[in-house]
Amino acid sequence: MREDVHGYNAAHITVLTGLEAIRKRPGMYVGSVGERGLHQAVFEVVSRAVNEVLAGRASCVDVALGADGGVRVADDGPGVPAEEAADTDGPGLEALLTRMRTAAVPGRRSTVSLGLFGLGPCVTNALSSHLTAEVWRDGMRWVQEYRRGVAVAPPTAVGPTASSGTTITFWPDSEIFETVDCSFAVLEEHFRELALLNQRLEMSLTDARVPGEPRSVRFRYPGGVRDFVALLDASVGVPIHPDVVAFGWEDQRMQGRAEVALRWCGVGGERVRSFVNSWATDGGTHVEGFRDAVADAVNAYARKLHLLARGEPDVSADRISKGLTAVVSLKLDRPEFEGATRRVLGNAAVRNCVGEGLREHLDGWLAEHPEQAAAIAGWLVAAGVESQRPAAGPVT
Incomplete structure (x- = not known):
């Protein structure tokens, strides 16, 4: 040495x-x-x-x-x-x-x-x-x-x-x-x-x-996440339904509050922004719960209107996310992140808390706004059916 x-x-x-x-x-x-x-x-x-x-x-x-x-x-x-x-x-x-x-x-x-x-x-x-x-x-x-x-x-x-x-x-x-x-x-x-x-x-x-x-x-935005979604999709195109759907609720199981807003437009891909304590995230259990709730609520309503026949598969989560603008914001007392950069939320209880809470609120909104709900479900089901059709073969 x-x-x-x-x-x-x-x-x-x-x-x-x-x-x-x-x-x-x-x-x-x-x-x-x-x-x-x-x-x-x-x-x-x-x-x-x-x-x-x-x-x-x-x-x-x-x-x-x-x-x-x-x-x-x-x-x-x-x-x-x-x-x-x-x-x-x-x-x-x-x-x-x-x-x-x-x-x-x-x-x-x-x-x-x-x-x-x-x-x-x-x-x-x-x-x-x-x-x-x-x-x-x-x-x-x-x-x-x-x-x-x-x-x-x-x-x-x-x-x-x-x-x-x-x-x-x-x-x-x-x-x-x-x-x-x-x-x-x-x-x-x-x-x-x-x-x-x-x-x-x-x-x-x-x-x-x-x-x-x-x-x-x-x-200053008194509308909070509702205003956020309206700004995000202001230049995207004509929305499928006029109202931005927004909810906020407390859940002691996750020791925090959830605020969610969403709206579908007829063009473009998914525009979902997520936050924890005003810190931007790239996903995590809060976003997983959000996706679970939206897919369940939309498919349940589509079946209620008989837009999906018995035995026909649900509209896929990928299809439901097309044209969707949303903001998912959580305020937690004890956030837990995966990694030091705090980009992915890891709190295990959050997925069920967000999923159950949003499903309940979204079910209620769809029932109270039948015209907008029918427009959303009809457009998503029709687009899903169209996407599953085989491409036309070459003309001979």
């Missing part, structure tokens, strides 16, 4: 902790140092503000891209405590911006996590050249400045106020990120999706980076 290997000991090991570790290996915390990682840094700050709204402590979240390269995230909640106190709901300001959280991600149903690991604003602070935190709380305005994650001074009281809220403005560090120019389109799409999945959430996004050409959009 080589002599230098024999000489290896604890003195050769470098231990990185806290913000130093984040700056040294940023990709481990935000995924990359490119545009994707830059947006993750934004999401870490936005997540905290959004959760203030979902907890009922704030009414809206405003995000602004400044002409000076700064990103401003503001909420009108009670304000982060400027100093640590035992009687507050969360960490004090400096702890929030310098300590990584250790909570499981995603959290309980009442919270969202837009970041990869839910470590919080401290990640953004560490990857910013400059960060300013402003807090309006208990009649006082507080300000604290940071440089590359390090506090310039403790939080400072700068005067009285009648307002409340928290604003964090940060400038991504160009020494770390390959680009510090956020994509308005990417943020707009992400925030719209978040508002669609959370009916009580109101957000705005403003871009003031081009002088004389500001643009701003506001997101």
Whole structure:
């Protein structure tokens, strides 16, 4: 064995902790140092503000891209405590911006996590050249400045106020990120999706980076997943039935709530989007339960109308999914995922909970809307029969 290997000991090991570790290996915390990682840094700050709204402590979240390269995230909640106190709901300001959280991600149903690991604003602070935190709380305005994650001074009281809220403005560090120019389109799409999945959430996004050409959009969707489906199939074609079918229900067996919306159009393939605690998934037990329920309900109704003869096979699940636009959103207290990327839900109880709950609601809707139900079942059965016919042979 080589002599230098024999000489290896604890003195050769470098231990990185806290913000130093984040700056040294940023990709481990935000995924990359490119545009994707830059947006993750934004999401870490936005997540905290959004959760203030979902907890009922704030009414809206405003995000602004400044002409000076700064990103401003503001909420009108009670304000982060400027100093640590035992009687507050969360960490004090400096702890929030310098300590990584250790909570499981995603959290309980009442919270969202837009970041990869839910470590919080401290990640953004560490990857910013400059960060300013402003807090309006208990009649006082507080300000604290940071440089590359390090506090310039403790939080400072700068005067009285009648307002409340928290604003964090940060400038991504160009020494770390390959680009510090956020994509308005990417943020707009992400925030719209978040508002669609959370009916009580109101957000705005403003871009003031081009002088004389500001643009701003506001997101609020009282219809929730119903509005989501309407947006998804707005440009697809004429729907088979006019109404977006939407249901929401609680199920203690899965310790959560399900929200499902769907509608069929006469063209195109399947457009099914699935989420758990506002986190996009690629499938899992919630989607399996959804497919079970839709296939069972449609086939049962088709047989009730005698659209399928006795002994004739059910309309296949593949046929039923053609032209189907749907959103399946679960809010779970204890989500379990297959793998670290959290893309596939694995909670075993969820399949039956979603399947049974949706079947019950869908059966009721089909019975209460006979004209639309007949249009759906008739179109699916007719299309299924057509697809099973053998192709015409060559003309001789």
